Amino acid sequence: MTYDFLQHYWWFIIALLGSILVFLLFVQGANSMIFQLGKTEEDRRILINSTGRKWEFTFTTLVTFGGAFFASFPLFYSTSFGGAYWVWLLILFTFIIQAISYEFQNKAGNIFGVRTFQTCLIINGILGPLLLGGAVATFFTGSNFIVEKGNITDSLQPVISHWANASRGLDVLLNPWVVVFGIAVVFLARILGTLYINNNVDDAIIRGRVRKQLLINTVLFLVFFLPFLIVTLIGEGYTVNASGVVFMEPMKYLNNLIAMWPLAVVLLVGVLLLLFGIIKTIASSAYTRGIWPAGIGVVLVVLVLFLIAGWNNTAYYPSTADLQSSLTIQNSCSSEFTLKAMFYVSFLVPFVLGYIIYAWRAIDKKAITREEIIDDDHAY
Amino acid sequence: MENLLLTIDPGTVDWSRAQFALTAIYHWLFVPLTLGLAVIMGIVETCYYKTRTEFWRSAARFWQRLFGINFAMGVATGIILEFEFGTNWSNYSWFVGDIFGAPLAIEGILAFFMESTFVAVMFFGWKKVSPGFHLASTWLTGLGATLSAWWILVANAWMQYPIGCTFNPDTMRNEMTSFLDVALSPFAIDKFTHTVTSAWVLGAAFTVGVSCWFLLRKRHTELAKQSIKIGSIVGLVASLLAAFTGDNSAYMVAQTQPMKLAAMEALYEGGTDQSLTGIAFVNPFKQPDYMTEAEPPMRIAVPNMLSVLATHDPHGFVPGVRDIIKGYTKTDGTCEPSLKEKQERGRNAIQALKDFRAGKDKEANRKILDRDMKYFGYGYIKNADQIVPFIPINFWAFRTMVGLGCLFILVFAVMLFILYKKDITRPRWLQYVGLALIPLAFIASESGWLVAEFGRQPWTIQDMLPTWAAVSDLSSGGIALTFFLFLVLFTGMLTAEISIMCKQIKKGPEL
Numbered sequence: 001m002t003y004d005f006l007q008h009y010w011w012f013i014i015a016l017l018g019s020i021l022v023f024l025l026f027v028q029g030a031n032s033m034i035f036q037l038g039k040t041e042e043d044r045r046i047l048i049n050s051t052g053r054k055w056e057f058t059f060t061t062l063v064t065f066g067g068a069f070f071a072s073f074p075l076f077y078s079t080s081f082g083g084a085y086w087v088w089l090l091i092l093f094t095f096i097i098q099a100i101s102y103e104f105q106n107k108a109g110n111i112f113g114v115r116t117f118q119t120c121l122i123i124n125g126i127l128g129p130l131l132l133g134g135a136v137a138t139f140f141t142g143s144n145f146i147v148e149k150g151n152i153t154d155s156l157q158p159v160i161s162h163w164a165n166a167s168r169g170l171d172v173l174l175n176p177w178v179v180v181f182g183i184a185v186v187f188l189a190r191i192l193g194t195l196y197i198n199n200n201v202d203d204a205i206i207r208g209r210v211r212k213q214l215l216i217n218t219v220l221f222l223v224f225f226l227p228f229l230i231v232t233l234i235g236e237g238y239t240v241n242a243s244g245v246v247f248m249e250p251m252k253y254l255n256n257l258i259a260m261w262p263l264a265v266v267l268l269v270g271v272l273l274l275l276f277g278i279i280k281t282i283a284s285s286a287y288t289r290g291i292w293p294a295g296i297g298v299v300l301v302v303l304v305l306f307l308i309a310g311w312n313n314t315a316y317y318p319s320t321a322d323l324q325s326s327l328t329i330q331n332s333c334s335s336e337f338t339l340k341a342m343f344y345v346s347f348l349v350p351f352v353l354g355y356i357i358y359a360w361r362a363i364d365k366k367a368i369t370r371e372e373i374i375d376d377d378h379a380y
Numbered sequence: 381m382e383n384l385l386l387t388i389d390p391g392t393v394d395w396s397r398a399q400f401a402l403t404a405i406y407h408w409l410f411v412p413l414t415l416g417l418a419v420i421m422g423i424v425e426t427c428y429y430k431t432r433t434e435f436w437r438s439a440a441r442f443w444q445r446l447f448g449i450n451f452a453m454g455v456a457t458g459i460i461l462e463f464e465f466g467t468n469w470s471n472y473s474w475f476v477g478d479i480f481g482a483p484l485a486i487e488g489i490l491a492f493f494m495e496s497t498f499v500a501v502m503f504f505g506w507k508k509v510s511p512g513f514h515l516a517s518t519w520l521t522g523l524g525a526t527l528s529a530w531w532i533l534v535a536n537a538w539m540q541y542p543i544g545c546t547f548n549p550d551t552m553r554n555e556m557t558s559f560l561d562v563a564l565s566p567f568a569i570d571k572f573t574h575t576v577t578s579a580w581v582l583g584a585a586f587t588v589g590v591s592c593w594f595l596l597r598k599r600h601t602e603l604a605k606q607s608i609k610i611g612s613i614v615g616l617v618a619s620l621l622a623a624f625t626g627d628n629s630a631y632m633v634a635q636t637q638p639m640k641l642a643a644m645e646a647l648y649e650g651g652t653d654q655s656l657t658g659i660a661f662v663n664p665f666k667q668p669d670y671m672t673e674a675e676p677p678m679r680i681a682v683p684n685m686l687s688v689l690a691t692h693d694p695h696g697f698v699p700g701v702r703d704i705i706k707g708y709t710k711t712d713g714t715c716e717p718s719l720k721e722k723q724e725r726g727r728n729a730i731q732a733l734k735d736f737r738a739g740k741d742k743e744a745n746r747k748i749l750d751r752d753m754k755y756f757g758y759g760y761i762k763n764a765d766q767i768v769p770f771i772p773i774n775f776w777a778f779r780t781m782v783g784l785g786c787l788f789i790l791v792f793a794v795m796l797f798i799l800y801k802k803d804i805t806r807p808r809w810l811q812y813v814g815l816a817l818i819p820l821a822f823i824a825s826e827s828g829w830l831v832a833e834f835g836r837q838p839w840t841i842q843d844m845l846p847t848w849a850a851v852s853d854l855s856s857g858g859i860a861l862t863f864f865l866f867l868v869l870f871t872g873m874l875t876a877e878i879s880i881m882c883k884q885i886k887k888g889p890e891l
Contacts, residue, residue, distance in 0.1 A: 053504055056496035059455065064488030066462055071485035074477025074553075081463060082470025082852035089467060089862055092460050093869070099456035100873055103449055109883030111876050149552040152475065153734035155760050155849070159471050160552075162853035334478045335548070335555040345486055352493050359497045359517070362509050378445065378503050 006339035007329045008311060010072035013346060015306030017065045018136070019299045022185065024058040025129050026291070027051045029193025031098075032125030032186070034118060037197060037209050042370065044118065045106065045380070050200045050368050051193075052102040052380045057356070059095060071342055075147070075332035076317055079161040083145045084135070084169025091131045098124035102380045125193075126186060133185025137178040139309040140232050140253065142318035144171055147325040164321035181228045187221035192298065195281060195291040202367035211282055218278050233257070238315035238326055246315050246326045256308040263304045270300030288367075391856025393848045396468040399863045401833070403460050405826060406870045410454035412825050415529060415576060416583010416614075417447045418522025423610050429515045439603050441506070442889035443587070444518070446881060448503060453877050457870060468859065472840050472850035479545050479556045480535055483563070487531035495524030529579070530572050537568035539841050540832075541636045547753045549736045549746065554844070570632050571832075574625035577618045578825060581788055584615030585821035588795060590885055592814030595805055600888050608814070609799055616792035623785060627689065633835075634690035634698065637842060638716075639767065640835030642701045643774035645686060646676045650700035650708070656685035659779070664772045670701040671764075676775075701771075705764045717755075719764055722843075725752040726759030757844045766846070769837040777830035784824035791817060 030037070030051045038044035070077040081088050097120040104110050105117035144164045151160045165171060172178050194214040198207055237252020249255065257264045277294025280287050310316035315326035333339065373379045421443040428436035462484055466473050473480075501509060501517035509517070538544075544561030545554045556562060588611040591604035634641045642650070646662050648670045660679035662668060668676065687696040697711050707718030717725070732748035735741065761767060791813060798804050836842060840850040 053500050056455070056500060059459070060488065060492040060496045063459055063462060063492055064485070066466075067481065067485035067488040069481075070462075070466065070473065070477055071481035074481050075474055077466045077477060077481065078470035078473035078852075081466025082468070082473070082854070085467050085852065085854055085858065088463060092463055093865070095459055096456045096869065099459070100452045100876070103452035104876055104880060107449070107880045107884065108887065109876075109880040111879050112872070149474075150734070150737050152471070152552055152849075153730050153737070155730065158760070158849040159851065159853040160474055161470055166855070168854065168858060334481065335551070337559075338478050338482060338556045341556065341559040342482055342485065345482075345489065348489060352489060356493060356497050359501050362513065363500060363504055365508065376504070376507075378441075378448065378506075 001340065001343070003336045003339070004330075006336060006343060007333050009343060010068075010333065010339055011310040011316070011329045012307065014065070014068055014072065015303050015310070016299075017061060017068055018306050019302035021058070021061045021065050021132070022188070022302045023192065023295045023298050024054070024061050025132070025185070025189035026192035026196040026295070027055045027058045028098075028125040028128045029186075029189030029191065030125070030197050031121040031193070032129075032190060033193060033213060034121065034125075036213055037194070037206055039209075041114075042373075043203075043206060046201055046203060046206065046368060046370060046373055047197060048102065048105070048118070048121065049373050049380050050197060053363060054196075055098065055102060059099060062095065072334055072339060073327070073329070073332045074334060075161075076327050079145055079147055079327065079332075080135075080143070080317065082161055083163040084138075084143065084172065085163075086167070087131055087135060087169040087172065091128065091135070094124040094127045094131070098128070106380055125189070129185045129189040130182040132182075134173060134178045134182035136185070136305075137175075137181035137228070138172050139306070139316050139318075140237070141172075141175050141177050142238070142320035142326075143169075144321045145319050145325060146322045147319070147327075177228055177231060180224050184221055184224035184228060187217045187224060188298065190217040191221055191278065192291065192295060195277060195294050198281060199288045199291045200364065200367055202369050207285070207288075211285070214278060215282055218282075238318040238323075240313050240315050240326070240328045240330070244328070244331060246318070246323050246328070248323075252314065253308050256312045256314060257304075259312050260308070263307055266300050267304040270297045270304065273297030274301065389856055390848070392854055392859060393851055395856050395859035395863055396851050396854070397847060399468060399859055399866065400461075400464055402863060403457065403464065403866055403870070404829070404833075406866075406874070407454065407457040407461055408826060408829055409822060409874070410450050410457060411525075411529070412575075412579035412582040413450045413586055414447065414454045414525050415522070415579035416581070416586065416618075417443060417450065418518075418525055418583070419580055419614055420583050420587050420607075420610060421447055422519045422522050423614070424607075425515050425518050427606075429511055432511075435602065438889040439606065440518075442603070443607075444502060445884055446590075448499075449877060449881050449884065451499065453873060456873065460866070468852050468854070469840065469850050470852035472845060474553060475845055475850070476542075476545075476554050476841055478553060479538060479542075479562060482556065482559070483531040483535040483538070487528050487535075491524050491528035491531060493524075495521055495528060498524060526576060529576055533572045533575055534563055534565070534568045536832075537565055537571045538562055539839075540571075540836055541565060541567035541632070542841050542844060547749065547756070549733055549749055552733070552737065567632050567636065570625060570629045574622060574629045575828075577621040577625055578785075578828060580618035581615055581622055581785075582821040582825050584611040584618060584792070585788065585817035587611030588615065588792075588814045589816070589818035592811040593885065594888070595811045596808065596815070598805075601805060603889055605799070605804055608795060608804060612792045612795040612799065615788060616796060619785060619789045619792060623789070626782075626785070630689055631692070637836060638699050639701070639704050639769065640774070640831075641690060642699065642704060643769045643771045643835050644778040644831060646771055646775045647686070647698065647700040648673055648675060648702055650698045650703045652687065652695050652697045653684050654686040654690070654696075654698040655681035655683045656689065657681045660775075662772050662775045664776055666772065667768075668771055670768060670771065671705075701768055705767075719758070719761070719767060722755040722758040723761055725755040726757060726761065728752045728759075729756045730759040755843065757839060757841070757846055757849070760846050760849045761838075766838055769835050773834045774831055777827040777834070781824050781827040781831065784820050784827075787820070788817070788824070 034044045034047050038047045101117035101120040105114045147161050149160050194210045198210045233254040236248045239249040240246045273293045274297030277290035281290035315328045317327035319325040425440040428440045498517040498520040544558040548555045591607040594600045594604040658680045660676035662676045684694040690698045699708050705719045729752040732745040736745040838846040
């Protein structure tokens with residue numbers, strides 16, 4: 001087991017966690033539509049109780065994604081989080097207000113009212129995917145930071161990573177392609193949200209609204225995602241040579257797909273699965289399991305996007321301020337010892353996934369109904 | 381070019397510390413209640429599983445409802461802490477991320493998923509899964525929370541007692557050399573056992589307090605009596621365990637963080653046969669003149685007890701603040717260098733690292749680093765005041781924690797005595813005392829963390845990296861803004877939580 005293998009392995013784990021996180025944004029997607037899918041307070045309560053049984057998975061995956069990044073690529077953790085301060089803080093704010101909104105909104109003594117917490121869910125439902133999508137987009141577009149490890153020996157100014165302007169990360173939102181991808185992720189989350197609700201809520205009225213929303217959001221997703229994908233694949237990318245020097249390469253990400261052709265196959269399978277889940281749900285009102293092929297498709301597509309951003313001698317967190325400060329899986333990773341120790345820890349992941357699937361199935365054996373929400377004294 | 385872009389100022393350090401303290405203090409209001417109530421509700425549901433009576437079922441659901449309200453707050457306030465290491469302490473994240481990141485990742489993989497998976501089954505699975513699976517889910521929720529505490533306390537313990545690592549000048553950071561040394565550090569074990577048992581105390585105090593309120597209102601008397609029984613047994617056992625593990629923790633602090641112990645005791649001049657200060661007048665708002673004062677006024681002390689606690693020898697040497705600054709000889713005969721020497725060696729290490737990076741005589745500089753890296757952090761220290769934590773906070777917080785801990789042992793014991801030998805529904809004074817346990821337990825719990833964290837200042841990593849070398853390149857105004865945003869947000873959330881919690885308690889169990 002070489003250091004090089006461990007670096008690639010850990011980038012794969014990060015990619016997997018990131019892609020699962022994007023899939024789990026169905027919680028945010030559904031929440032962003034509670035007023036479109038739910039016309040009455042009772043409708044909205046059903047929707048919120050449906051996503052309310054899964055929100056912790058999204059939240060936990062986000063935390064684990066951060067923790068895994070910290071453990072495996074600490075220089076990214078320090079550079080991106082410390083540099084793009086406002087972007088990450090905004091993301092965290094939206095997840096904080098989401099976390100209490102479920103539990104508090106329908107409880108007696110809620111001094112802020114139901115509507116306040118529903119608004120919090122909507123804010124998180126839109127801003128969460130938008131900003132997370134924007135953050136992922138910077139893996140391709142680059143960010144405005146400088147890394148100088150030697151600063152640690154300057155007792156007056158020992159900080160090694162800094163943003164190259166005073167915006168502390170907000171400037172990435174001035175890049176139209178970052179915004180375009182962020183919006184695409186919002187619509188993707190809404191697609192997944194509608195598919196999840198269709199599967200999890202046994203209610204003809206709500207299911208009737210789902211298909212309409214699914215069609216609208218699919219069209220909008222394609223309008224934003226396809227231009228980003230095309231521009232990214234045919235545009236310049238950030239290559240690193242054997243000496244660690246970073247330089248621009250035309251069509252870098254397309255070249256990565258060609259060089260790692262199995263990933264191109266996985267990408268194609270992912271796209272087909274996503275389209276299959278969407279089209280069959282729109283075409284057949286009796287088909288409610290579209291979340292599974294579409295969800296697996298999304299995981300595969302996002303996985304490939306992450307992998308072409310980091311594998312095949314690519315700088316996964318490029319710097320537009322100083323090209324040589326760009327982060328690669330080689331220059332930003334943990335030591336071989338730590339990656340190896342965490343490699344063994346990662347063997348526990350299938351066990352964790354196993355009990356999650358078991359518990360999920362136990363809870364979701366029967367779709368949620370109106371009666372269940374009325375009878376349940378713990379319902380949100 | 382790069383340095384021109386840096387805008388580090390003292391305000392950045394202060395606001396970063398304030399923000400971390402604020403978010404951690406808020407988070408710690410909810411975590412110990414989660415850990416403590418997890419045990420209580422596990423026991424209550426086990427009673428239901430064994431008896432299958434409606435009484436125990438509604439009791440279990442009642443405590444789980446309160447757990448749920450608190451749990452949401454713990455989750456909401458917790459996410460920011462992990463990410464703050466990156467957002468506000470980016471230099472720290474790089475300098476020790478190779479070691480510190482691993483426990484956080486494992487916490488996510490092993491503990492958070494267990495918690496979040498089984499808490500959903502616990503809340504929504506009453507009619508969907510078998511009673512056995514539900515009971516297992518309830519206990520696994522508590523286990524997940526406790527495992528989470530384990531890994532985050534491993535990370536915290538490592539900051540206070542960094543072991544299992546070495547500095548790599550090629551990568552300019554510390555790197556892990558032994559995962560087991562980090563995960564099973566004696567400091568971590570003591571910290572975990574003391575923190576978790578004290579959280580059980582808080583959960584028990586909450587249970588007893590709520591039950592006493594029912595008794596005062598003459599409502600749900602049977603639930604109150606049964607809950608007081610469970611709460612008092614858990615509370616008494618946990619209080620005694622917390623006292624025992626606290627003694628171990630104090631011993632570890634004496635061995636590894638003598639300045640923290642000196643601050644806790646307001647011990648300015650140390651020596652052998654040191655007495656333990658019971659009480660003394662230490663101005664809570666002003667740092668004492670530790671360089672000239674002999675000892676705090678109006679001091680009442682137990683002879684030789686501090687030496688016993690710190691060294692397990694009634695005649696053992698315990699250093700005071702001045703000893704640590706001037707240097708001293710330990711009981712085992714080894715010499716602890718003076719601050720001046722440590723500063724010099726720290727600056728040597730920093731200079732050697734600079735030269736090493738510049739490619740100058742790598743072998744010689746490597747030797748200097750090997751010799752002086754231990755004091756690397758002192759290279760950033762300018763004067764003695766910087767290494768002395770704020771003594772009044774440490775002194776009073778420590779006494780508050782220990783004093784309340786002793787009170788809890790007494791109250792839980794009295795509760796049990798009256799419950800078994802007399803009628804707990806009668807003595808209203810005791811019911812008021814039980815009710816008062818709730819705020820007192822929170823005060824004790826937060827006081828413990830004040831000692832732990834204020835006492836290690838200025839170090840983010842003991843002797844290795846002071847706070848001002850660990851921050852991110854942020855403007856103090858920006859952090860001040862987020863500080864107040866968190867203050868408003870968390871205060872609003874806490875207000876809503878208390879209001880909802882009170883309503884749910886008033887509503888009581890659904891019988």
